[in-house]
Structure formats: C-alpha cells, structure tokens
Amino acid sequence: MDANYKLSFFRSVPYLFTVICIFIAIVKSTAADDDQLALPGCRSRCGDVDIPYPFGLSEDCYLNRNFSIRCENDNSTGRPTPIYGRNLVVTNISVQLHEITINWFVARKCFNESGHQVRSNTPSLNVSTLTVSGSKNNFVVLGCDSYAFLNGFENGTNYSMGCMSICNNRRDVTDDDGCSGIGCCQTDLPKGRLKRLTINPKSFNRHQSVMSFNPCTYAFVVKRNHFKFSRAFLDDFPEKQLPVVADWTIQKDAPCRTEARNESFCACGGNNTVFEPTAVDGSETQYQCRCAEGYDGNPYLPTGCKETNECLGPGPINCTKSQYCENIPGAYICKERSRSQFPLIKICIGVAIGFIALFISSSWFYLVLKKRKLMQLKEKFFQQNGGLILKQKLSGQEDNSSSTAKIFTEKELIKATNNYDETTIIGRGGFGTVYKGFLPDNRIVAIKKSKLIDQNQTEQFINEVVVLSQINHKNIVKLLGCCLETQVPLLVYEFVPNGTLSEHIHEREKSIKLSWETRLGIAAEAAEALAYLHSAASTPIIHRDVKPSNILLDNFTAKVSDFGASKLVPQDQVELATMVQGTLGYLDPEYLHTNQLTEKSDVYSFGVVLVELLTAKKAISFDRLEEERSLAMHFLCSLKRDRLFEIVVVEGDIANNYKEQVMGVAMIAKMCLSVNGEDRPSMKEVAVELEGLRKMGKHPWANEDDPLIDHLEETEYLIARKDNDSGGSNANSAYDSIRDHVLLDFSGR
Incomplete structure (x- = not known):
C-alpha cells in the first residue's frame, strides 16, 4: 500500500462517524414519518406525494369522501399523480400544519384584432373542507389592458377584491419592475379564511390598443414567492395551473370510526390528542386535531400521538455537565449524576473507543492484504503471460518507438471499456471477444480479450506480438499493444469503424x-x-x-x-x-x-x-x-x-x-x-x-x-x-x- 493510499484512508476515518450518525438520523426520521402516514394496510404514497390519514386512496383508507384522493397517471409524464376533487392535482399534504398544496387553474380572457372574445375561463374553487390561506398566497393579474376580481366568502360573509394592470406599449414593461402595476399587478389576500373562490378576468378596451403584444388578461392565485414576472408573459402565459396553499378541517357531523375515543369529535385519535374548534362560516362547525405538547405523530390515526423523547431529540436540553436527561411523559427532567455513574460512563467510553479502534485497524489490515494480494496476482499473470520476455524484446526497439508495442495496464483498459460493459462489445469470435475502448488521448481502439492460451506457447505468443506490432501496412489492422496483467492476455488494435x-x-x-x-x-x-x-x-x-x-x-x-x-x-x-x-x-x-x-x-x-x-x-x-x-x-x-x-x-x-x-x-x-x-x-x-x-x-x-x-x-x-x-x-x-x-x-x- 503506497503513502497516498494510506493517507486517503485515514482521512476518510473521521467521516465514518458522520455517516453512521446520518444513517441513524435517517432511520429515526423515516420511522417518525411512518407514524404520521396512512392507516395500517393502506397505501401511503402516490407518485412522489405522501398521503397521510385522514386522506386516503381507497374507501377504507380515508375518513370520509371529503378526504378521498385518486391516484391517476398523468397523460404528459405517465407518472402517478394524486387528484383531489374533480381535477385538482395535489403536490403536498401536511398533518401538522393542516395544509394541502394543490394546483389551481389560471383564469384568462383573450380577444382577436376585431375585438371579439375568442377564449375565456373563470375557474372556481368550491370544496367544503378547504379554505384558501390568506397568509401564504397572492392574487396576480397579468396584462396591459387588464383587471380582475377575486370573489368568495371570508369568515361566512361575501368578499370581493380586485387588481388592475395597465401599460401603453411593450417598452413600458421591464422584468426588473416585478408586479408593480405595469404589465403585472400583485396583491395580498386577506388574513382570514377564504372559501368558494371565483376568479373573473376583465379588459378595459378588449386589448385593442395592445393587441400586437398582449391579447389576453390572465389572473390567478399563487403560493407566495412561487411566481416571478417576465415581460414575455404578456404575449403568452404558458402556465395552465399554479400551486395554491389551502387549509383543511374536519366537519363536526363527519361519520365516526368505531375505534375513535370521543364520539363527539371522533376524527381525533387517542394518546394526548387535542381537539381545536375552527370558526368557519360564522360558526364553529369544523375542527382540527393536534398533538399535545411533548407528543408528536398523526393525531388522526386511531393510535393517536406518540410521546417525544426529548433526551434524544435535536432540540436544546438544558442540563448541566453534572446532570443527565431523563424522559418523562410529555417532557423531560435533569437529574444529578451519582458518583457511581462516572466509572460506568468511563468504562462505556473505553469500550466504545476500543471497538472503534479495532474496527479501523481490522478494516485497514483487510484493505492492505486485499491490495497486496491483487498486486501479487497481477505480477503472477504478467510473468505467466510472458511480460518479462516482452519487456526484454521491446527494450531493443526503443530507437523506433512508433512501431513498438505498448504494454497497457489492466486499469487503463478497464477504464477504456467502462469495466468491459456489454454495450462496448463489437464482436465475438472463436478466439475471443472484442470491445470498443476510448484511451485518454481520445484514440478509439479495439480491445480483444482472448480465450485461454497454451502456457507452453507463451514465448511464441510474445514473438507474434512483437512481429505484428512492427507491421505497418495500410491494409492490415495495426496492433498497438497488449495487457498481460490478466489471466487471459488482452490485445489492443486500432479501431476500424465500418464493420466487417x-x-x-x-x-x-x-x-x-x-x-x-x-x-x-x-x-x-x-x-x-x-x-x-x-x-x-x-x-x-x-x-x-x-x-x-x-x-x-x-x-x-x-x-x-x-x-x-x-x-x-x-x-x-x-x-x-x-x-x-x-x-x-x-x-x-x-x-x-x-x-x-x-x-x-x-x-x-x-x-x-x-x-x-x-x-x-x-x-x-x-x-x-x-x-x-x-x-x-x-x-x-x-x-x-x-x-x-x-x-x-x-x-x-x-x-x-x-x-x-x-x-x-x-x-x-x-x-x-x-x-x-x-x-x-x-x-x-x-x-x-x-x-x-x-x-x-x-x-x-x-x-x-x-x-x-x-x-x-x-x-x-x-x-x-x-x-x-x-x-x-x-x-x-x-x-x-x-x-x-x-x-x-x-x-x-
């Protein structure tokens, strides 16, 4: 083992502990995620999206039909995609935040040069369990002769808001201005809960004065910081749907599951699950379930929330060096260490250090033996295949290096053929297999892996390599060299591209x-x-x-x-x-x-x-x-x-x-x-x-x-x-x- 190899090995040792810790963290994280997914026996994923209960992909796996998700293949990508309601694509569901991110449609109204309306759609979002988040979305209008209204209900009362965007020509609009009202208008939604939303796009003058570069009005609700304006959007806005964050709740009159602990609010599971009524439509007709402090997991599962072990968690623990952390239900306490505990700790640390040292030394020793054995095997094959004889014969040809066969290493040819990948095979015959290879100097070569040769004919084989390498004829494939470090010799020829x-x-x-x-x-x-x-x-x-x-x-x-x-x-x-x-x-x-x-x-x-x-x-x-x-x-x-x-x-x-x-x-x-x-x-x-x-x-x-x-x-x-x-x-x-x-x-x- 050379010095560089040893140095690289020891440099990698400190990262071993990091890798182990990361692996443990991933396992713990995965276990925690599994706790907040679907009911036992139900699918918990559609494509790249987790589907946690009370949502589900089949009748026995969701709370009620308001939480039914369909998993369908997307026509454009062919990938499984979760669909909510009639046609809303779901990209994320959070049980802790009670949020669902959906793709909602862009409203548009377009006109032709004669001022006739040629295209229009006014999307609406009317799902009883969903309310659009006012703090996490914006209302945007695109166009130079445009305005639009967002109509709906806020906390049970009618609500309407609008946004207007005007400009005279394309030069007035720059990408740097963002949505300032010239080509693009953006406004915040009210902080309350919005339901039954409808977007109605309008035009002041049917886009007649700006028809050459802006024939349409576009309006949409979009997740904050998810939309960036571009002047090119005035000609054509390519997006048909954009992400919107909505809050979800449970209806009080939702059917109960028999496993539920509380018949009044049956959606909440057991184990320190907290019921929180939510005021929607002017009355507390809906609610949400949350885990009590010191507990986590999915509060809607029948098993409810699970206790958090704060002593193992990533959060701060306010214990001194002379204290140790002890977990209790919903919290933790710091206790003073007794003197008898210190020797035990030292013993544990010593055993751990000894185990780590043993692991490192045994791994290093194994790698050393493995590399030494590999080098000895290569040397054995090199001598067995006549490498010393070839070196001796080539030493007398140094004055004519252009016709001297090169002795390639096994590493060079493995790299040239991508470890003899099946896709690099260009021929098979009675005497071996031929691979196409790429040398570091960009030369393309044909590498022939011969079948077993007679060891008694080694000297003749070497003579043939020497003689063939000296042949320089336009109608004979040039032998460039060979590799003798393998059990079967490898011959390297010039590559001829047009087949046989x-x-x-x-x-x-x-x-x-x-x-x-x-x-x-x-x-x-x-x-x-x-x-x-x-x-x-x-x-x-x-x-x-x-x-x-x-x-x-x-x-x-x-x-x-x-x-x-x-x-x-x-x-x-x-x-x-x-x-x-x-x-x-x-x-x-x-x-x-x-x-x-x-x-x-x-x-x-x-x-x-x-x-x-x-x-x-x-x-x-x-x-x-x-x-x-x-x-x-x-x-x-x-x-x-x-x-x-x-x-x-x-x-x-x-x-x-x-x-x-x-x-x-x-x-x-x-x-x-x-x-x-x-x-x-x-x-x-x-x-x-x-x-x-x-x-x-x-x-x-x-x-x-x-x-x-x-x-x-x-x-x-x-x-x-x-x-x-x-x-x-x-x-x-x-x-x-x-x-x-x-x-x-x-x-x-």
Whole structure:
C-alpha cells in the first residue's frame, strides 16, 4: 500500500462517524414519518406525494369522501399523480400544519384584432373542507389592458377584491419592475379564511390598443414567492395551473370510526390528542386535531400521538455537565449524576473507543492484504503471460518507438471499456471477444480479450506480438499493444469503424451499396495485405483464418484483422506441422488431411472469400440443397457447367456490365481453390492478377482489341505454367479438382 493510499484512508476515518450518525438520523426520521402516514394496510404514497390519514386512496383508507384522493397517471409524464376533487392535482399534504398544496387553474380572457372574445375561463374553487390561506398566497393579474376580481366568502360573509394592470406599449414593461402595476399587478389576500373562490378576468378596451403584444388578461392565485414576472408573459402565459396553499378541517357531523375515543369529535385519535374548534362560516362547525405538547405523530390515526423523547431529540436540553436527561411523559427532567455513574460512563467510553479502534485497524489490515494480494496476482499473470520476455524484446526497439508495442495496464483498459460493459462489445469470435475502448488521448481502439492460451506457447505468443506490432501496412489492422496483467492476455488494435466485409456482403441493405468496383478493390487490397504477410514481413506470417468476418472496412478500404490463429514461419521452413485450426468452409482440404500448414492454406481460404464476393452467398449454409451447401464446390461445379453467371450477385447488373472482370476473378478463384496446394498461385501472384483486373476496369482502353482475351490469356498462362511444373494438363486440372475435392457430409446422415 503506497503513502497516498494510506493517507486517503485515514482521512476518510473521521467521516465514518458522520455517516453512521446520518444513517441513524435517517432511520429515526423515516420511522417518525411512518407514524404520521396512512392507516395500517393502506397505501401511503402516490407518485412522489405522501398521503397521510385522514386522506386516503381507497374507501377504507380515508375518513370520509371529503378526504378521498385518486391516484391517476398523468397523460404528459405517465407518472402517478394524486387528484383531489374533480381535477385538482395535489403536490403536498401536511398533518401538522393542516395544509394541502394543490394546483389551481389560471383564469384568462383573450380577444382577436376585431375585438371579439375568442377564449375565456373563470375557474372556481368550491370544496367544503378547504379554505384558501390568506397568509401564504397572492392574487396576480397579468396584462396591459387588464383587471380582475377575486370573489368568495371570508369568515361566512361575501368578499370581493380586485387588481388592475395597465401599460401603453411593450417598452413600458421591464422584468426588473416585478408586479408593480405595469404589465403585472400583485396583491395580498386577506388574513382570514377564504372559501368558494371565483376568479373573473376583465379588459378595459378588449386589448385593442395592445393587441400586437398582449391579447389576453390572465389572473390567478399563487403560493407566495412561487411566481416571478417576465415581460414575455404578456404575449403568452404558458402556465395552465399554479400551486395554491389551502387549509383543511374536519366537519363536526363527519361519520365516526368505531375505534375513535370521543364520539363527539371522533376524527381525533387517542394518546394526548387535542381537539381545536375552527370558526368557519360564522360558526364553529369544523375542527382540527393536534398533538399535545411533548407528543408528536398523526393525531388522526386511531393510535393517536406518540410521546417525544426529548433526551434524544435535536432540540436544546438544558442540563448541566453534572446532570443527565431523563424522559418523562410529555417532557423531560435533569437529574444529578451519582458518583457511581462516572466509572460506568468511563468504562462505556473505553469500550466504545476500543471497538472503534479495532474496527479501523481490522478494516485497514483487510484493505492492505486485499491490495497486496491483487498486486501479487497481477505480477503472477504478467510473468505467466510472458511480460518479462516482452519487456526484454521491446527494450531493443526503443530507437523506433512508433512501431513498438505498448504494454497497457489492466486499469487503463478497464477504464477504456467502462469495466468491459456489454454495450462496448463489437464482436465475438472463436478466439475471443472484442470491445470498443476510448484511451485518454481520445484514440478509439479495439480491445480483444482472448480465450485461454497454451502456457507452453507463451514465448511464441510474445514473438507474434512483437512481429505484428512492427507491421505497418495500410491494409492490415495495426496492433498497438497488449495487457498481460490478466489471466487471459488482452490485445489492443486500432479501431476500424465500418464493420466487417461479411456484414457488407450478406446483409441486404449493405450489400446493395457494394458496387462491383468496390468489391474488386476490397479483394485486391486484401490480397495485397496477405501477400505482404507471406513475403514482405520480417518474419513470414500465415494468417490461418482468412474469411470475410476477419476483413474490416474503413470507408471501403480493406484491413485484414484477427491474428488469433496466426503462425510465424521460421526462415528455414516452408510448412508447419500444427493442429488444424480455422473456420469450416474456408479450411484448406490439404491442410485438413495432412496437418501441414503452408502459405497456400491462406490462398485457398482467400479463394472462398473471392467466391463470396462474386455470389454474395455464405461459405457454408445448411439451408441450401445438399450439393450446394459448400460454396466452393458449388462454384466449381457451376464454372465447369458454364453456369457461372447464374450464381453471380445481381446488384448493379454485375453479370452484364462487368462480364470480363467477373470472369477474370472467377478464374483466379478457381486457381486458389485447387485441391493440391502446389497448383495454387502465391498470394503475391493473386494480388498482381487482381490489381491488373482492377486497372483494366479503370482504363478499358488498355486492351482495346479484346481485353478479356488478353487478360485471361495471361491468367491461363499462369495456370498452364503451374500445371506443367506438376506434370499435369491445363485443360482439365481445374475441373478435375472437383472430383478430387474433399467432400464433407453436411446432411447429418
């Protein structure tokens, strides 16, 4: 454990006590909140709003229908929303304050340029149990030709008040003025209790003089300090509802619950619950319940209020150091400590300190061991995966840092892939999983997590990493480095953004965009890359798994990738004896039978890739007829029967418009698919032939007499030369290879 880690750990220790105290406080607070919620067995929440009794969400959960709340999904948000009365949205209910916050509608009256009224609404609030709070709301009128009345009852008598707002033009109104009477008027409500309210918006001159910027009068009651005026509101006030604070009470003639203690005022529960009559409509017909001093909770629940333990509460306790607090019903008292109590306190403090010290030391010791064990495991994997060998080999390449593989740490790659999140996976194959990662220098990389490797091949694996990292070819995916701190080595490649050739061949939407020129260009570039690996690399490399899914596209530039099955070829060897690896449908039949891997094995696999480019068919498909399941055999049969253009892909009318080039590519593919490896051309020869066909398409004037004959004569000469070298006949060697081809039974019989 380094010094910074220790320092950060000890700095965090003091916060442990704070966290524990906060947790205890939250638990206590939650328990207190639960005491003042719904009846047992009833829902106490709708969306984000607590619904305490006497309110409730079902018939058995509220005192009477005056306290019924409906929980409905909001059409705009889809979230559960409590509704009171017909259509009042509830945002808060307080049992202690006897308040409910509801969203009440904005009144508006609008006119058109002809002075005709086009829109009007006059909302009213007439709920018998609710009275609008005069001390917690304001009455507001918006407009430049506007006034409005608020009508209702105050303490049982008729009540009416108004507010007026006038201005001549938009320049008269500024946001800084607030509601001063120019564009906006705001006034306080009377301190009494207002019931049965109605808002009536008006206009002096139907807004004709200010129509260009203020066609409407708006009026509303709103919770204090909840509304801030803006000049933009004169054009259009977007709010349809605003919060209003209302007081609620219980009717004296409300039906009683049988659990109630007092039949006269049955809504109040037991345990020091206090009844308070409330004068409304000129008589004491309504009341509220409160907890007596020293008690808290929900006074409306049958269990009533609960005693408050002041000695544990957050409030001040007026006891001296020589005294201790003792809770009594509804209050507390301070008592003098006896001498016998002090040793006990000291013992408790000592035990507590000892426990805390033990906890801290054991936690620190555990973290130290865990980190040390993790570092030892990483070091073990690093050595096991050949890290020391790689470091030694890379030390001699410091003069050429641009082509030197970087050794990444596990921490770097975890951060790059967001801890190998499933969403960063861009490919899965027989040799591992590939993740998309982002390095700190903003480079995008592909990180391949290989499957378990043979520990006996560690040195060869390191050699391959060194050799591959030195390859710098435009058509080969660049190996940037590796990570050896994990059980399975991780390889880091450059990221190629446009997917695999397989996707572009076999997915219909992408295939129709793959023109013949693009197909031929991809084939030529892939052949050039393989030729480079076979003959131009410092140590020849046999790919061993050539297929469209291992050819990536960067804006239709081919890049050969995935060297998980590759083999380095020593300078003094032509073939390698190795266990057969590869993908069914692309495997060289000679390699399959002899276990002798040569460069010509890649040539065969590339021949299958050429056929896929020509036909847009998969190398192996169990959905096709039995004789067509192997694409290579089906292609050679079609070529022998002169039916090549029956299986050529139809996009862009390739068969008719590029007949010469298609035929040339087919002849190259036929040579590559020869059963005898010696009869196949080298990848360098294939690359030259494909590049020639590509240039022929770009410059058709190069062979004006008959470009097909001239080019194919050159190709046939290559075939004839190889046949003569092997003592065979050119006329039948390609077609006879079908007869000698390894037949794999896919029928399952």
